[in-house]
Amino acid sequence: MADGPQGQAAPPTLHDVAREAGVSVATASRALNGSARNVRAENVARVRAAAQRLGYRPHLSAQAIARGSTRTVALVVRDVADPYFSAIAAGVIEEAEAAGLIVTMAVAGGSPERELQIVRTLRGTRPRVVIVTGSRIDGAGTRDALVEELEAYRTAGGRAVMISQRDLPYPTVTIDNAGGAAELARALLGAGYRRFAVLHAPAALRTSRERHEGFLAGLAGSGVPEPIAVETDFTRDGGYAAARRLAERGIGDVDAVFAVNDVMAIGAMTGLREAGVRPGPDVGVAGFDDIAPAVDVVPALTSVAVPLREAGAAAVRLALPDGDTGCEAGAREAGVRLPARVILRASTPPR
Amino acid sequence: MADGPQGQAAPPTLHDVAREAGVSVATASRALNGSARNVRAENVARVRAAAQRLGYRPHLSAQAIARGSTRTVALVVRDVADPYFSAIAAGVIEEAEAAGLIVTMAVAGGSPERELQIVRTLRGTRPRVVIVTGSRIDGAGTRDALVEELEAYRTAGGRAVMISQRDLPYPTVTIDNAGGAAELARALLGAGYRRFAVLHAPAALRTSRERHEGFLAGLAGSGVPEPIAVETDFTRDGGYAAARRLAERGIGDVDAVFAVNDVMAIGAMTGLREAGVRPGPDVGVAGFDDIAPAVDVVPALTSVAVPLREAGAAAVRLALPDGDTGCEAGAREAGVRLPARVILRASTPPR
């Protein structure tokens, strides 16, 4: 109620509970967090009541030390505010909580050094599982250091799992970027599109490269001209800027624009419109990810749906022992590849 | 490199490091995590080298026990995947990491019982700070239990901070929903709008109610007719459905629709359009939150920007001792109110 600055009273410990209940710490421990069936029912009740009365909560750190293992999973993402990562995080948290695990989360912000630093720190918490997500930048010098760190972690009995980082020697959940992009390309061909532009990020960004290359692969053999490639940022503003550049340079020779993610595509639609080009009627636009707003922009955006939440959940399943969760043993070391699904909408009307 | 299933080797402890360096544990402890200036430089180097060689990381749980305090902040949100909460989470994580704190995160999913359960569990980690965010549902029976739990936590020296839950007796970061909505109302009046409809969630949802009431307050004294109130879900689909209902019932008597959040507003725009009503030219549309896609829908959505990321950061500043961060001592117990800012866009053209 009041402020009571005397508040430094230490939280009740198992000793306090035991004393209050009139039993030994051992019994109290068994009654609360151990095999309660080895203790007389009456004492179980006594202890539970005492714990309740005192507002006792077991000290997880102490348990961790005594048991020699924690019940936490450490998750490192590039940016929580990004819907891509927050969807993954939601899946991780959901599945982890279902398994009785607590999630600790850190943000690398796209910096490999920061990522390494974070994994170091997080390792100090001795998590059961470490999940690293975020497209790896090829050639970043910290790769070896990161592997070394994770290797030490694994040697100590930890489980490391990657999401969409197939170049690290750990079980990986990956989205079928290339396959989805290829399927999209074929769908657009089927809708009558012939002359493409691709808005992509620098090739060092693996996700962008996979989608770009997959798109080209899907076009292969169709005889359409080589798409125009526009390199830009992997962001909404990147898509916007690239579209404006494209439009100003003259867009008469392209009838569809593929942006390697939805926020880029949505930015591109605005860019095109401001340049006097109508997305849909004048030029088809397609993205990748199928984020929520895709259905509410005008025209609704053709995209490739990726099961992000499921990817997060799959990652923790991959990490946990077979018993805890449905997960084929084969996938345990190899990893899992999740399919991406094309969704045609009004932004690419049949031509 | 290889799989090496012999991996159960226990991680190196401080003892191992000490032995490797040829000093006592005490010296090793001081050299690594204590006051290193009380140990001979040569030994500091020895110990550091040994730690490096062994890949030693201090066991945070052990430190927590020995020191009697952790360096973690516990964050509970309703849904990470929701951009509203992920933005707050980003702010919390950023500020926490700046202060050298690790964030553990849990998802309550809108269930007060689950929220209570989570706070209980999280308290077991003995966090320095607990941050609870998410609009409280009025009248939920678990309120007292939650307060009791948090009170026990505070008595034990912990700091509890709320984000947008002003009915709990703890320092709170709140967004000026009412003020922002009132300002929006006045701005719309200034733009020539006179007959309003409000799309809102059930009044038990405090955020919705505050924005709704604030909007009405902003209208007060202007002499315009009482707005039509349409109750629906606090979601995109809720906004969509409400707009369709509105349109089908005949929308001739309203010239602007205010939805109490942006995803509702964006859904409403789609709903109106499908009913043959053009957002902007036919009827003004405004939302609240200023989420990223607001600028890319057509017409661009008038909204009220709320500093969510800043709210998260402010929450951890509120919780930390004065020294650690800039934060007026006065705010320490009272809390902080962040302003919301109206942003007029094409969805509410002057009339």
Add this chain to the structure above:
DNA sequence: TTGTACGCGTTATCAT
């Protein structure tokens, strides 16, 4: 400056 020894809150072993 360094080392010994105790304590932190819990679990687990071993008697009883």
Add this chain to the structure above:
DNA sequence: ATGATAACGCGTACAA
């Protein structure tokens, strides 16, 4: 079924 007591990994008096 229960109770001492020894770990667990680390910090830190206290003594040297």
